[in-house]
Amino acid sequence: MLEKEKVMSETRLKYVIDDSICSGHGRCYVLAPQSFTADEIGYGQVIEKTYSLQQRQEMENLVVSCPEGAISIETVEVV
Ligand code: SF4
Numbered sequence: 001m002l003e004k005e006k007v008m009s010e011t012r013l014k015y016v017i018d019d020s021i022c023s024g025h026g027r028c029y030v031l032a033p034q035s036f037t038a039d040e041i042g043y044g045q046v047i048e049k050t051y052s053l054q055q056r057q058e059m060e061n062l063v064v065s066c067p068e069g070a071i072s073i074e075t076v077e078v079v
Contacts, residue, residue: 009077012050013059019043021070028071032062050076 015035017028024043029036037045044066051059056073063071 007079009079011053012076012078013053013056013073014048014050014076015046015059015062016072016074017044017046018070018072021068023068023070025067027065027067028062031065035062044070050078 017036022043024038024041026038026042026044028044029038035047035049037047039045059073063073
């Protein structure tokens with residue numbers, strides 16, 4: 001591959017909710033409505049967006065606020 005054909009990518013973070021664990025308390029979308037929303041019966045849904053590595057601590061604070069431990073953080077490569 002020629003140098004100018006290399007595609008630059010960036011490691012970003014995203015939230016994931018395990019739907020099999022979520023109990024619909026609503027804490028995630030109350031605390032972080034910019035990152036989560038509710039489905040039609042109140043279960044948490046991730047708003048599709050990514051975050052910088054520098055935001056990880058802030059994200060982890062939200063992760064531990066879920067009473068069911070249903071929220072996790074995954075890394076994604078964004079081109
Ligand atoms: S706080 Fe946790 S259990 Fe409650 S709606 Fe959000 S993901 Fe589901």
